Amino acid sequence: xxxxxxxxxxxxxxxxxxxxxxxxxxxxxxxxxxxxxxxxxxxxxxxxxxxxxxxxxxxxxxxxxxxxxxxxxxxxxxxxxxxxxxxxxxxxxxxxxxxxxxxxxxxxxxxxxxxxxxxxxxxxxxxxxxxxxxxxxxxxxxxxxxxxxxxxxxxxxxx
Numbered sequence: 001x002x003x004x005x006x007x008x009x010x011x012x013x014x015x016x017x018x019x020x021x022x023x024x025x026x027x028x029x030x031x032x033x034x035x036x037x038x039x040x041x042x043x044x045x046x047x048x049x050x051x052x053x054x055x056x057x058x059x060x061x062x063x064x065x066x067x068x069x070x071x072x073x074x075x076x077x078x079x080x081x082x083x084x085x086x087x088x089x090x091x092x093x094x095x096x097x098x099x100x101x102x103x104x105x106x107x108x109x110x111x112x113x114x115x116x117x118x119x120x121x122x123x124x125x126x127x128x129x130x131x132x133x134x135x136x137x138x139x140x141x142x143x144x145x146x147x148x149x150x151x152x153x154x155x156x157x158x159x
Contacts, residue, residue, distance in 0.1 A: 077152035078131040079110070079121040080138060082145045093118035103141055107134065124152040 069075070083096050090113070097109050097120050107122045122138070125131040131147045138145045 072151060074151040074153045075126065077150055078125045078128055078147050079123050079150040079152070080131055080135045080145050081119055081121045081148045082138060082142050083120040084117045090118060093120060096120060100142070104138065121148060121150065124150075126152070 082100060083093065085093075090111075093111060097111055100107075100120065100122065101109055104122070108124065110121045112119045112121065123131065123134050125134070128147060135145050135147055
């Protein structure tokens with residue numbers, strides 16, 4: 001009997017302590033919020049003054065990059081390759097290309113010969129995500145398309 005009373009008193013004491021802790025934490029949250037508001041009002045925004053430095057090294061880097069882009073005749077991008085086979089002739093690859101152009105007239109096709117393969121690549125994409133979307137669409141009709149890195153004409157990507 002005494003043990004049960006002791007347990008009951010201990011239980012109510014623990015509940016009382018937990019309530020006090022909860023009230024203390026709630027008050028602290030409010031105090032912390034007020035302190036953040038008070039101190040954030042005294043923060044001054046960054047200085048927006050523009051400092052221009054004319055460094056000849058930056059200008060030479062820019063001109064070098066422009067020359068590289070012109071000599072490359074395009075920008076790094078991606079295409080979707082739909083066909084490659086060394087046993088087929090050029091005529092058979094042209095048939096596959098013509099059929100693809102009928103199925104997907106909005107995509108530009110490219111026939112490349114890299115010995116001993118004829119490769120048919122389609123599209124001009126600047127990022128892999130766009131190429132992946134088209135690859136997914138093509139895979140419904142053609143077996144095994146995959147994305148390949150390519151140099152694409154910037155004008156072809158814009159149009």
